[in-house]
Amino acid sequence: MINMTLKDGSMRQFETSITVYEAAKQISNRLGKEALGGIVNGKAVDLSFVLTEDAHLDIVTFEHPVGVEIFRHTSAHIVAQAVKRLYPQAKLAIGPSVEKGFYYDFDVDFTFKLEDLLKIEVEIHKIISEKLPISRFELPRQEAIQFMKDKGESYKVELIEDLPLDVTISFYQQGEFVDLCAGPHLSSTGDAKAIKLLSATGAYWRGDEKRKMLQRIYGVSFPKAKMLEEHLLLLEEAKKRDHNKIGREMELFTTVDAIGQGLPLLMPKGAKIVQILQRFVEDTEEARGYLLTKTPLMAKSDLYKISGHWQLYRDGMFVIPDGDNPDDALALRPMTCPFQFMIFKAAQRSYRDLPLRYAETSTLFRNESSGEMHGLIRVRQFTISEGHLMVTPEQLENEFRGVVDLINYMMDTLGIRQDVSYQFSKWDPNNKGKYVGSAEQWETTQETMKNILDHLQLNYKEAEGEAAFYGPKLDIQFKNVHGKEDTIITVQIDFSLAERFDMTYIDSNGEKKRPIVIHRTSIGCYERTLAMLIEKYAGKFPTWLAPIQVKVLPISDKYQAYADLVVSKLKAQRIRVELDDRAEKIGYKIREAQLEKVPYMLVVGQKEEEETVVSVRSRKEGDLGTKTLEAFIEQIQYEVNNRVLNYE
């Protein structure tokens, strides 16, 4: 008799040893049909895993993340099998399940074109219909290495050699195809059902750009064809919110070949939104004790040599030669820190002056590599709500909290707080050359930061090797419509640069001390934030952010004079208004205004003129009936002053 504790806490007894699959069938018919694998005492296993003793058992289906992983991982193996059949010389690298599906990397002496993917898909469907049983076997380390050597799979050999000595080395076989894999997997290739290949791209072996570029095939898979169709439809829908598409359609920004990559132009409507955000940010920061600075956009190399940028970040900077002497070069600034540090240093500071909080709406330049630019999200010139706080060690935690509070306020005001995730970005101790400062400094700073984050009860994930070169970061991440994650806001604690810049303050004992620096942004960079807002609201911005808040639509040109009066009264109240006085019918004008995503339309005709009112139509709710202009102005001002959010 063995006892299994199920995930709902109930207990189940089985006569003798039994496979996970049989157990699932006995628990329920449905579970037997849908089971993809199991979790036994926290460890994911195949359906064929034999239960021999008491344990916690969780049967996983496609509704469980582990089930999805098993499913997608097997899909990757099927892709690899298909590729090996069509291109026997292809060498296998790795093929994991990832958030958006799965991929498999191959070393081939050509590149996969779209038409190759189609051929591979045909072979995949063959393999699925062959219903090949998938079985697991284990080999001792040396035999495993020899086994893969014999097959000419040099990448697999490298992988095995790098495995920890105590780990069990397992393989999975389906038909003629064998792959090194920890598993678990489905029981048969027939269970993989609906696999779709999405793209072929290049990817460096082990993510190292100095090593060989392999060919990666991305795909996605589901247990039912219908689920796959729905998923593909969802991807299409998401692309309709793409800030690149909406931003260009709504004339928020554009790009021009002759100006260059990563250098978007904000058009009047986009610039208006950024201006609104910037005013809001600067006012809020001032209210919270920040001092505004305005510093140069470029500096001599001397400055960057002190900060470490010249040594560690030179590839990322635009360097401007100055005469014949390379030592006299200027560089456009990639960060504001050294400039604000110099302001700190421009006077003798006392502990009574701290904390000093500097803020600047700062334009930065970063020479991103050419394949990196993306709409407004990755650009070469951007403007960030930058700031640095110089604090004493005692003030650090409180000031850090203050920064997080400011950030939360910003995110709440924009309505995006529930859409972000927190990441604690740490250094990579195995790559010390990328950073300034000692290992001890890094470890203690990270510990300090971790404590603060824990006190703040932020639900963060840790990311090694993601720190800035001068310190660990709290990164606030958001995902774009393609599911790609980017940092929108960041806070960093820096124990290094104060030393490099010889920044000091006099403490209460009259001794010189180094301040701790908090690098932070309150709303991130305006271009990227705008991109995120476009995608968040699909262009239907809240009234306070909408570049055009009201469109006045006269029924005909007989009411032009009244329409002009309405427009001028709104303008006098600083409401952003446009007049559509084209000789078109009202239905047509409404349709256009609606497609332009203007929050309010005011229809004016004979009735309105006689009664001196306006007919209000909202983007969201349609016809709202007539109101006096004063009442409408009051309503819109309420929305603007309170920064009312809307989700449509």
Next chain:
RNA sequence: GCCCACGUAGCUCAGGCGGCUAGAGUGUCACCUUGGUAAGGUGGAGGUCGGCGGUUCGAGUCCGCUCGUGGGCUCCA
């Protein structure tokens, strides 16, 4: 920087196995219509098919290079 896909009118796109004067919708302009809550009608203008070079009797179409856009890799706000 590397890999994949793409670049045709202001915008969205069709076409393309090399062959008359390159199409549509939408926008824009003119005229008619003066209207009541998501598209009224007619007509006109607008393109050296991203750029440069090559193959050819002939290139928007084929080839090479280049610029740009989108998606990945490395990197990063």
